[in-house]
Amino acid sequence: MMNAVVKPPRPKLRVATTSLAGCFGCHMSILDIDERLIDLLELVEFDRSPLTDIKHCGPCDIGIIEGGICNSENVHVLREFRANCKTLIAIGACAVNGGLPAQRNHLDLQEILLEIYQAGPVIDLDHARIPDDPELPLPLDKVHPIHEIVRIDYFIPGCPPSGDAIWTFLTELIAGRTPSLPYSQLHFD
Amino acid sequence: MPDSQTPNSQQSALREPTAEQRRHWRLVVEGVIAKHGARPEQLLQILIEIQEELSWLPLKVVTDVAERLSISRARVEGVVGFYSFLHTRPNGRFRVLFSNNIIDRMLGSQTMMDEMCRKLWLQPGKMSEDGLVSIGPTSCTGMGDQGPALLVNGMTITKLTHQRVNLISELIRKDTPLAQWPQDLFAVDDNIQRKDILLNSALKPGDALRAALANGPDALMEEMKKSKLRGRGGAGFTTAQKWDFCRQAPVDEALGRVVVCNADEGEPGTFKDRVLLTRYADLVFEGMTLAAYAIGAKKGFLYLRGEYRYLLAPLQEVLSARRAQGLLGASILSQTGFDFDIEIHMGAGAYVCGEETALLESLEGKRGTPRIRPPFPVTHGYLGRPTSVNNVETLASACLIATQGGDAFAKIGTAQSSGTKLLSISGDCAQPGIYEFPFGATIAEVLEACGATDVQAVQMGGASGVTLAPSEFSRKMAFEDVPTAGAFMIFDSGRDMFEVASNFVHFFAHESCGFCTPCRVGTSLLTGYLDKLSNGYGSKPDLAEIDTLNRVLKSTSHCGLGQAAANPILDGLKKFRPAYEKRMLHQDFEPAFNLDAALERARQITGRDDAGAHILEEQA
Ligand SMILES: Cc1cc2nc3c(=O)[nH]c(=O)nc-3n(C[C@H](O)[C@H](O)[C@H](O)COP(=O)(O)O)c2cc1C
Ligand code: SF4
Ligand code: SF4
Numbered sequence: 001m002m003n004a005v006v007k008p009p010r011p012k013l014r015v016a017t018t019s020l021a022g023c024f025g026c027h028m029s030i031l032d033i034d035e036r037l038i039d040l041l042e043l044v045e046f047d048r049s050p051l052t053d054i055k056h057c058g059p060c061d062i063g064i065i066e067g068g069i070c071n072s073e074n075v076h077v078l079r080e081f082r083a084n085c086k087t088l089i090a091i092g093a094c095a096v097n098g099g100l101p102a103q104r105n106h107l108d109l110q111e112i113l114l115e116i117y118q119a120g121p122v123i124d125l126d127h128a129r130i131p132d133d134p135e136l137p138l139p140l141d142k143v144h145p146i147h148e149i150v151r152i153d154y155f156i157p158g159c160p161p162s163g164d165a166i167w168t169f170l171t172e173l174i175a176g177r178t179p180s181l182p183y184s185q186l187h188f189d
Numbered sequence: 190m191p192d193s194q195t196p197n198s199q200q201s202a203l204r205e206p207t208a209e210q211r212r213h214w215r216l217v218v219e220g221v222i223a224k225h226g227a228r229p230e231q232l233l234q235i236l237i238e239i240q241e242e243l244s245w246l247p248l249k250v251v252t253d254v255a256e257r258l259s260i261s262r263a264r265v266e267g268v269v270g271f272y273s274f275l276h277t278r279p280n281g282r283f284r285v286l287f288s289n290n291i292i293d294r295m296l297g298s299q300t301m302m303d304e305m306c307r308k309l310w311l312q313p314g315k316m317s318e319d320g321l322v323s324i325g326p327t328s329c330t331g332m333g334d335q336g337p338a339l340l341v342n343g344m345t346i347t348k349l350t351h352q353r354v355n356l357i358s359e360l361i362r363k364d365t366p367l368a369q370w371p372q373d374l375f376a377v378d379d380n381i382q383r384k385d386i387l388l389n390s391a392l393k394p395g396d397a398l399r400a401a402l403a404n405g406p407d408a409l410m411e412e413m414k415k416s417k418l419r420g421r422g423g424a425g426f427t428t429a430q431k432w433d434f435c436r437q438a439p440v441d442e443a444l445g446r447v448v449v450c451n452a453d454e455g456e457p458g459t460f461k462d463r464v465l466l467t468r469y470a471d472l473v474f475e476g477m478t479l480a481a482y483a484i485g486a487k488k489g490f491l492y493l494r495g496e497y498r499y500l501l502a503p504l505q506e507v508l509s510a511r512r513a514q515g516l517l518g519a520s521i522l523s524q525t526g527f528d529f530d531i532e533i534h535m536g537a538g539a540y541v542c543g544e545e546t547a548l549l550e551s552l553e554g555k556r557g558t559p560r561i562r563p564p565f566p567v568t569h570g571y572l573g574r575p576t577s578v579n580n581v582e583t584l585a586s587a588c589l590i591a592t593q594g595g596d597a598f599a600k601i602g603t604a605q606s607s608g609t610k611l612l613s614i615s616g617d618c619a620q621p622g623i624y625e626f627p628f629g630a631t632i633a634e635v636l637e638a639c640g641a642t643d644v645q646a647v648q649m650g651g652a653s654g655v656t657l658a659p660s661e662f663s664r665k666m667a668f669e670d671v672p673t674a675g676a677f678m679i680f681d682s683g684r685d686m687f688e689v690a691s692n693f694v695h696f697f698a699h700e701s702c703g704f705c706t707p708c709r710v711g712t713s714l715l716t717g718y719l720d721k722l723s724n725g726y727g728s729k730p731d732l733a734e735i736d737t738l739n740r741v742l743k744s745t746s747h748c749g750l751g752q753a754a755a756n757p758i759l760d761g762l763k764k765f766r767p768a769y770e771k772r773m774l775h776q777d778f779e780p781a782f783n784l785d786a787a788l789e790r791a792r793q794i795t796g797r798d799d800a801g802a803h804i805l806e807e808q809a
């Protein structure tokens with residue numbers, strides 16, 4: 001009898017995800033692929049991600065970014081992802097366009113901060129002031145989509161994209177095909 | 190156009206009007222509606238006329254108009270919001286708009302605008318504190334042969350110089366009513382430089398109509414077919430065929446068919462229709478009447494772009510004279526049953542309304558959103574009636590065919606492009622103005638005629654046309670070679686072709702009607718990339734993105750505006766690539782803006798300057 005050729009298992013792809021100026025809705029949608037998550041875990045392992053609680057991103061095959069860029073910390077995280085991920089994906093309206101957080105873009109930053117920290121329902125009016133602790137990342141004057149800060153390879157539109165769209169996109173990408181979403185997974189009306 | 194939103198104007202917009210003001214507003218609304226009848230299709234005209242009286246459209250007035258026309262207020266607001274010349278905020282007693290086309294800019298419009306702003310103490314796009322004046326840019330005003338040009342309260346002033354800017358600033362500062370301004374300020378030259386059959390025409394009012402009436406409508410259609418006349422508005426559709434479709438289309442005889450003359454002339458760098466409407470208005474109206482005779486139309490519209498408001502009164506006079514001569518109205522030239530009259534509708538600053546189905550929407554008093562075709566206007570046009578939409582020059586040319594016959598016309602020009610074409614020549618040449626050339630003339634011949642030397646590029650057909658490099662100057666102006674709607678902008682070797690393309694793309698982004706996503710979003714993404722390049726943050730991957738956007742715009746936009754919006758860059762990248770590459774300062778990707786500078790505001794607000802309050806450049 002001939003020895004059966006044993007195919008070595010394909011090495012798993014490493015995937016990192018993060019939420020910047022987003023609402024975690026896109027991450028909820030990733031979880032929305034339901035039991036297929038188990039199939040996905042056959043193919044990938046997670047690096048930095050809210051799912052693993054790993055704090056810094058190591059070398060990865062795929063990075064998935066939810067949310068736009070609203071402060072300096074977002075910039076640093078995004079750069080870390082770009083430096084470590086071969087393929088970087090913008091997921092959801094906020095990452096793609098700035099989305100809801102970008103609604104502040106037509107207002108002056110100071111006006112917004114004053115409204116929140118002094119004019120709003122403030123508990124201790126005497127000590128109310130705009131936070132200036134060096135621990136805190138400074139907000140940028142405007143919210144930006146992530147492709148304005150680093151090169152982005154793919155965009156998945158939607159707010160959030162459906163679990164099905166995410167599943168289609170990732171499995172296509174992992175299989176080595178250029179992902180393209182069918183119309184039914186792209187329209188929301 | 191950015192709506193001027195100074196706190197000041199916001200306050201006065203929100204302030205309750207006095208009882209006296211309310212009475213005045215109501216009176217104006219009633220007067221204008223009485224003139225037009227409470228017909229919703231007159232909405233745009235009604236709003237334009239009310240604004241001419243009040244200088245803006247207070248929301249209370251918007252509500253009154255909606256009530257009087259029995260339409261929703263949302264519909265009225267939708268229309269006001271669409272047209273850049275209509276405002277729901279006070280906008281200065283003097284509203285100054287500088288033509289922003291690349292040709293005006295090359296002639297110094299930007300410095301003059303800045304100068305006027307300085308003199309009158311305000312920022313571009315804003316209204317002065319006292320509500321006296323607002324100053325801003327506007328799309329091409331059709332005065333490229335005598336720029337820089339501006340509009341003040343809708344009236345055109347050309348040939349701006351520092352003296353003129355001074356004078357105008359003074360008049361505004363002294364709050365001098367427009368009627369008392371020196372009249373020579375408002376003079377517009379015709380600048381006719383070269384004439385051929387059309388501009389040499391000595392036809393008198395009625396000549397062409399008499400010739401047509403003598404032989405009947407079928408004979409006229411026959412001559413039109415023989416002439417092989419093609420539309421001068423851009424698309425080059427055979428006119429006889431369009432008229433034929435329209436006259437064959439089933440119609441409710443009581444309502445009749447409709448003839449529309451497209452005088453929107455919004456394509457940057459085009460101004461030949463302006464000259465036809467100034468000097469040859471009888472020929473244009475007679476062409477419309479011929480079309481009406483051929484297709485059996487009762488109603489005609491001239492859709493005049495808002496920028497040519499100064500032509501309205503003279504054109505109305507021509508119409509009255511024609512009515513008095515029996516050339517318009519009931520039983521034209523005593524022919525029973527040949528009833529036709531023409532109404533002039535004004536546009537209000539929307540380039541897309543030159544697109545024929547958007548134009549029809551606008552004529553019906555709606556937002557100028559292009560319709561889905563089919564059905565085509567020839568079967569379902571104005572208010573669903575069969576309608577022929579033709580360019581000004583097309584209609585004027587029909588008069589020559591009616592008098593001299595189709596064969597004579599077809600002899601001129603090339604095999605597929607009969608007759609002559611009016612060119613609006615502007616930019617770097619000795620003699621800008623109107624040139625009439627037979628089709629088939631080469632670019633080089635035209636350049637020679639207008640005294641252009643050291644030419645780097647010619648923009649044919651306006652922003653949506655083609656950019657020609659010197660290696661192509663032996664090509665012919667003709668539908669089968671280089672088609673054109675009439676613009677001919679010349680750029681000498683000192684000009685930066687990137688700036689030219691960028692100006693055009695900003696124009697498209699500004700004029701996109703917003704109906705379809707590829708164009709609404711695509712044009713503004715495109716301007717984002719061009720600004721990125723222009724600010725020195727360009728890198729190789731950006732060119733790839735621009736390329737993708739260009740393809741999306743071309744293949745998925747709903748109308749010609751979006752489809753053409755990428756043309757200037759596509760041509761530019763093909764023919765003037767170094768102008769783009771010299772802006773690619775970076776090998777790898779660069780952010781679109783300075784990240785550290787984007788924190789400056791927050792540093793100021795918090796008083797921080799620690800290491801965490803800065804973003805350093807990335808180490809390569
Ligand atoms: C965005 C856009 C703008 C246009 N602007 C004009 C215009 O200003 N004047 C014009 O005659 N045609 C314009 N056209 C072409 C018209 O849609 C239409 O083809 C033309 O008026 C038909 O007349 P013709 O057959 O005599 O050329 C425009 C088309 C597009 C897509
Ligand atoms: S795209 Fe929608 S779901 Fe995703 S982060 Fe933004 S707001 Fe949340
Ligand atoms: S292509 Fe642009 S102008 Fe034309 S319909 Fe779409 S959004 Fe409007």
